[in-house]
Amino acid sequence: MAKTYQLKMNLNGQDVQVEVQPFATLAHVLREQLGLTGTKIGCEEGECGACTVLIDGQAVNSCIYPALKAAGRRVLTIEGLAKNGELHPVQRAFLEHGAVQCGYCTPGMVLAAVALLGQNPHPTEEEIRRAISGNLCRCTGYIQIIEAIKDVASRA
Numbered sequence: 001m002a003k004t005y006q007l008k009m010n011l012n013g014q015d016v017q018v019e020v021q022p023f024a025t026l027a028h029v030l031r032e033q034l035g036l037t038g039t040k041i042g043c044e045e046g047e048c049g050a051c052t053v054l055i056d057g058q059a060v061n062s063c064i065y066p067a068l069k070a071a072g073r074r075v076l077t078i079e080g081l082a083k084n085g086e087l088h089p090v091q092r093a094f095l096e097h098g099a100v101q102c103g104y105c106t107p108g109m110v111l112a113a114v115a116l117l118g119q120n121p122h123p124t125e126e127e128i129r130r131a132i133s134g135n136l137c138r139c140t141g142y143i144q145i146i147e148a149i150k151d152v153a154s155r156a
């Protein structure tokens, strides 16, 4: 059995500590050890964006992110986005614009949008397209997703 390490991080606003295998990915630790299954696994190769989480406000593919690299950082998953039972404005806009169908890409897509708007509250359509270019959606065709993000930006 490989030696394990204590990983301490701030997860969705709470300090947590979890014992992890040296080569565990963050996606694995979040889903399998911490029970946060809102982070989806698609390709497991850093190509589809389903596993996107925010680390210190930056979108990363957690399926290829070593869990131990998250030590001491702020990790935000889809479970941490709603506050006091209120959806985040990006989540609300996705619902209002019909940007959610099967929902598999949605957590990653929403977090990619949150990262973008955190860095650039008034992105152009081109910037929105670029920000979500690493997130694949097989259902909505992207138009509704882009409209939802534009809507949030227009209200900021």
Ligand code: FES
Pocket: 040, 041, 042, 043, 044, 045, 046, 047, 048, 049, 050, 051, 052, 061, 062, 063, 064
């Ligand atoms: S599951 Fe991580 S990018 Fe596809």
Ligand code: FES
Pocket: 099, 100, 101, 102, 103, 104, 105, 106, 136, 137, 138, 139, 140
């Ligand atoms: S809503 Fe189904 S993959 Fe995007």
